[in-house]
Amino acid sequence: MFAYDIYEPIDRKVEGKFPTIFTLHGIGADELDMPGTLEPVMDRFVIVSIRGSVQQGPGYSYYKPVLDGEPSEKTVSYAANxxxxxxxxxxxxxxxxDRKKLYLFGFDQGGIVAMTEFVKNGGMYHGGVFLSVKLPTFLENGPKNLLLKSKRIFIGHGTKDPLIPVTEGERTAKYFESLSDDVTFQTFDVMHNVSEEESETILEWFLKEEVDNPTVKKENS
Structure with a gap:
């Protein structure tokens, strides 16, 4: 279905269970693009990096981009499914x-697909990180998922992004604030990319939860 890389904590015990982050890359990238940001937490999290299935230049995407407007609900939903x-x-x-601590982490198109999956099946996820994304109209106008109320959500966007204006990040944050009580929205002085500052902020966001509520555990404990 998808090519992927998985990174499990090296010193884990056989029976150990860890919070897990599923990453989805941007247009034209691949499964090697996102894990670098998360390398400092690979001793505490399982990282599953998913490669898009559509060839896009030298890289991949999750669906074929459209030149004007936004992709159809059918197109995005198919990828999310x-x-x-x-x-x-x-x-x-x-x-x-650890099935109780699943996160989605997406950038650009990968973030759009991750958001769609998160909204439709949010009950199975603990949180989501969506960077440099544009909120699909069908999500904004669709039914509200009440299971998202306690979910942790981080929205990040570059103030100089020429591809997806920062106003889209603001719109996305406002949407999730209508669904969840735990939304963090932060902008960064970058274009359509993830800066070192943003990476550090994301890592702190992930680690805060695990420091306050550690979940590494033994099976049946």
Whole structure:
């Protein structure tokens, strides 16, 4: 279904379970693009990096981009459904994953697909990180998922982004604030990319939860 890389904590015990982050890259990138940001927390999290299935130049995407406007609900939902099925498959294959602490982490198009999956199946996720994204109209106008009320959400956007204006990040944050009581929105002095400052902020966001509420545990404990 998807090519992927998985990074499990090196010193884990066989019975150990860890919070897990599923990453989705931007247009034209691949599964190697996102994990670098998360390398400092690979001793505490399982990282599953998902490569898009559509060839896009030297890299990949999750659906074929449109030149004008935004992709159809059918197009994005199809990609999100495939991601959902893939995640369900991964959960069955790897015993190191703590099903109660699943995160989605997406940039650009990967963030759009991740948001769609998160909104539709938010009950299974603990939180989501969506960077440099544009909120699909069908999500904004669609039914509200009440299961998202306690979910942790981080929205990041560059103030100089020429591809997706920072106003889209503001719009996305406002949307999620209508669904969740735990939304963080932060802008960064960058274009359509993730800066070192943004990476550090994201890592702190992930680690704060795990420091306050550690979940590394033994099976059946």
């Amino acid at each position: 495939n991601v959902h099925e893939f995640i369900e498959m991964i959960l069955k294959q790897y015993s190191s994953i």
